[in-house]
Amino acid sequence: MEKKSTHFETKVIHTGYDSKDHLGSLSTPIYQTSTFTFDTAEQGERFFAGEEKGYIYSRLGNPTVTVLQEKIAEIEEGEACLAFGSGMAAISAVLLSLTKANDHVVVSQGIYGCTYGLLTLMEEKYNINHDFCLMENEQQLRELIKPETTCIYLETPINPTMKVIDLEMVVSVAKEYNLPVVVDNTFCSPYLQKPLELGCDVVIHSATKYICGHGDVVAGLAVGSQELMAKIAMTTQKDIGGILAPFDAWLLLRGLKTLPIRMDRHCENTLKLVEWLKTEPLIKAVYYPGDPNHPDYEITKKQMKHGGGLFSFELNGTKQQIQTFMNGLKMIKIAVSLGDAESLIQHPATMTHSVIPEDVRLSMGITDQLIRLSVGLEAWEDIRDDIKQSLELI
Numbered sequence: 572m573e574k575k576s577t578h579f580e581t582k583v584i585h586t587g588y589d590s591k592d593h594l595g596s597l598s599t600p601i602y603q604t605s606t607f608t609f610d611t612a613e614q615g616e617r618f619f620a621g622e623e624k625g626y627i628y629s630r631l632g633n634p635t636v637t638v639l640q641e642k643i644a645e646i647e648e649g650e651a652c653l654a655f656g657s658g659m660a661a662i663s664a665v666l667l668s669l670t671k672a673n674d675h676v677v678v679s680q681g682i683y684g685c686t687y688g689l690l691t692l693m694e695e696k697y698n699i700n701h702d703f704c705l706m707e708n709e710q711q712l713r714e715l716i717k718p719e720t721t722c723i724y725l726e727t728p729i730n731p732t733m734k735v736i737d738l739e740m741v742v743s744v745a746k747e748y749n750l751p752v753v754v755d756n757t758f759c760s761p762y763l764q765k766p767l768e769l770g771c772d773v774v775i776h777s778a779t780k781y782i783c784g785h786g787d788v789v790a791g792l793a794v795g796s797q798e799l800m801a802k803i804a805m806t807t808q809k810d811i812g813g814i815l816a817p818f819d820a821w822l823l824l825r826g827l828k829t830l831p832i833r834m835d836r837h838c839e840n841t842l843k844l845v846e847w848l849k850t851e852p853l854i855k856a857v858y859y860p861g862d863p864n865h866p867d868y869e870i871t872k873k874q875m876k877h878g879g880g881l882f883s884f885e886l887n888g889t890k891q892q893i894q895t896f897m898n899g900l901k902m903i904k905i906a907v908s909l910g911d912a913e914s915l916i917q918h919p920a921t922m923t924h925s926v927i928p929e930d931v932r933l934s935m936g937i938t939d940q941l942i943r944l945s946v947g948l949e950a951w952e953d954i955r956d957d958i959k960q961s962l963e964l965i
């Protein structure tokens with residue numbers, strides 16, 4: 572085996588795969604199979620008993636998916652990774668494995684809309700309760716931790732308000748109470764932020780976003796200790812079954828190779844657009860963690876490599892004017908999701924966060940005037956010009 576590189580850019584390309592094990596195939600083969608044959612009945616018995624390692628059935632493991640899992644574990648600096656059929660499959664598998672009926676979870680104030688939906692479902696079905704916390708300081712967190720609390724779950728930067736939570740602060744409180752910290756790291760990708768290095772316990776990705784990067788896969792990932800991932804693999808992943816297909820794993824492996832260069836461009840474009848948009852008279856506010864004027868900028872600098880490829884802004888206007896602005900865009904596409912080559916714009920209050928009751932949504936800072944832009948890989952001047960011409964329509 573060649574010398575292992577510690578560079579992120581090299582690891583996304585080489586880690587976890589050796590062409591010598593695959594007839595020299597440079598590209599990871601797609602093991603498009605549901606089941607695997609055993610040499611003998613005795614070998615099948617040993618595989619099932621765990622006495623010998625081998626592939627049995629693709630819900631329990633698939634070689635193409637394994638390559639992806641090993642690569643992600645390595646670049647997130649975790650012991651093990653599991654791949655899922657969607658980000659929500661990863662989030663639900665992790666949250667269900669860390670809780671049982673009547674437990675309690677402390678959650679960041681501002682989370683992905685469907686994660687909110689999942690927490691509501693867990694409450695209704697299993698009385699697993701949750702409290703939202705701003706997580707601006709230790710005091711706020713301590714006040715919400717109860718004897719029944721079994722984990723802390725958060726997103727940073729928060730979707731779509733772009734507030735940043737200090738991961739080291741959360742970890743220091745969590746350690747006192749011996750609680751695992753779970754971070755949805757989708758907005759950063761492993762390139763910009765590594766929560767496990769800062770002491771968090773589980774990292775989750777909607778790999779649909781930056782890790783894929785091309786808008787053609789829905790997938791999820793969870794990274795954490797060998798022990799926890801093995802438990803999830805044998806329970807909430809195996810028995811609920813939200814696994815990733817081999818072809819989708821292959822697309823993610825392909826996307827991953829360009830993650831660092833894509834992220835650099837996403838971040839560069841975003842910073843330029845933010846600087847420009849702040850000077851536009853119709854814009855009430857621009858929220859971007861990489862903006863030196865952002866209230867959480869110091870935390871951003873501490874735990875993120877760059878500010879990321881997403882920002883949100885408030886447009887001074889009615890709902891109708893906001894829709895006129897979005898409809899007037901010629902290149903930027905109106906779509907949820909993020910992290911793709913194409914710039915995508917969406918209106919959280921009526922789209923991604925519409926399932927959240929209005930009062931809760933407003934308390935999260937998601938106003939009716941808030942618009943989120945996922946900055947693509949186009950020339951930033953073209954994105955700027957598109958926004959400019961559409962602002963002129965209102």
Ligand SMILES: *Cc1c(COP(=O)(O)O)cnc(C)c1O
Nearest residue numbers: 657658659683730757777779790
């Ligand atoms: C998209 C997204 C999810 C859900 O992931 P899916 O792949 O769509 O299931 C979870 N968290 C964040 C922050 C997301 O952006």
